[in-house]
Amino acid sequence: MMDWDKLRIFHAVADAGSLTHAGDILHLSQSAVSRQIRALEESLNTTLFHRHARGLILTEQGELLFDATSSMRRRIDTAAARIRDSEEEVFGELRVTTATGFGSLWLTPRMPALYAKYPDLKIDLMLEERVLDLPMREADIAIRMKEPSQADLIRKRLMTIRMRLYASPEYLAQRGTPEKASDLSNHRLICQSPNTPQVSAGAVMVQELLTHDIPSMLTVNNYFGVLQATIAGLGVGLLPDYVIEDFPSIVRVLPDLESAEVPVFLAYPEELRQSKRIAAFRDFVVDEIFEHRRRLQTAERER
Numbered sequence: 001m002m003d004w005d006k007l008r009i010f011h012a013v014a015d016a017g018s019l020t021h022a023g024d025i026l027h028l029s030q031s032a033v034s035r036q037i038r039a040l041e042e043s044l045n046t047t048l049f050h051r052h053a054r055g056l057i058l059t060e061q062g063e064l065l066f067d068a069t070s071s072m073r074r075r076i077d078t079a080a081a082r083i084r085d086s087e088e089e090v091f092g093e094l095r096v097t098t099a100t101g102f103g104s105l106w107l108t109p110r111m112p113a114l115y116a117k118y119p120d121l122k123i124d125l126m127l128e129e130r131v132l133d134l135p136m137r138e139a140d141i142a143i144r145m146k147e148p149s150q151a152d153l154i155r156k157r158l159m160t161i162r163m164r165l166y167a168s169p170e171y172l173a174q175r176g177t178p179e180k181a182s183d184l185s186n187h188r189l190i191c192q193s194p195n196t197p198q199v200s201a202g203a204v205m206v207q208e209l210l211t212h213d214i215p216s217m218l219t220v221n222n223y224f225g226v227l228q229a230t231i232a233g234l235g236v237g238l239l240p241d242y243v244i245e246d247f248p249s250i251v252r253v254l255p256d257l258e259s260a261e262v263p264v265f266l267a268y269p270e271e272l273r274q275s276k277r278i279a280a281f282r283d284f285v286v287d288e289i290f291e292h293r294r295r296l297q298t299a300e301r302e303r
Contacts, residue, residue, distance in 0.1 A: 092122060099145060117284070140277070161242055163239065164252055165236050166244070168230060187214070188216040192206070240262075
């Protein structure tokens with residue numbers, strides 16, 4: 001029977017790629033870590049690491065064991081998360097992932113309401129375009145701009161967004177307001193870089209706009225940068241419509257031009273169905289989206 005403590009030390013070494021770094025994490029000396037790894041290799045009658053000057057590399061047998069310890073670690077984390085979910089309170093860590101633009105421009109400005117209600121939450125917000133693997137516990141809950149394809153996920157459609165064109169009043173006063181799509185040939189277009197991961201509706205709209213022989217462009221690899229450049233008066237920005245509520249100074253241009261609808265989904269693993277933290281975050285997002293819709297409808301009626 002394998003020693004759990006040795007497996008824990010092996011996992012730390014494999015994850016860190018060095019005995020010294022693993023020792024720092026585990027608060028053990030390098031020699032103590034090395035002894036435990038040697039003892040584990042002897043008990044299994046195999047070599048788990050290739051020793052190189054630049055660090056340690058897993059052997060094929062080491063990779064097999066690391067897959068097993070990684071799976072064990074995820075299952076233990078899941079069990080611990082479920083145990084920590086109290087009957088009455090919402091506390092502890094919640095790992096949330098979403099796209100950079102949505103996370104920085106829509107989600108984080110609204111999070112004071114969540115922390116006001118649950119001050120003991122520890123949220124790890126991971127903003128990236130890569131879709132993290134929820135069943136493999138890379139994150140606990142995700143908000144994504146397409147329906148998740150993985151099995152064993154609970155999913156909820158939250159809203160739809162569209163890509164639209166915006167500019168600052170100062171830019172329009174200086175350069176004039178385009179009246180039709182072909183007028184964009186007299187303007188600078190600001191948009192996400194075509195080679196960065198983004199919703200296909202946005203990429204399709206960029207391709208359509210570029211048929212108008214646009215002379216100057218600024219491309220940025222996330223919508224936060226596109227928004228800042230638009231506010232600064234650099235040109236006409238292609239942005240998701242959810243930004244307009246929090247940045248009312250920018251003006252929509254060419255209102256007949258917009259992308260196809262992009263669905264926004266919230267998803268989390270089936271095994272976290274009973275999690276109080278998940279329920280608290282889900283209900284917060286749903287409430288904020290309800291308020292977001294209501295405010296947008298009010299603003300549309302007032303225009």
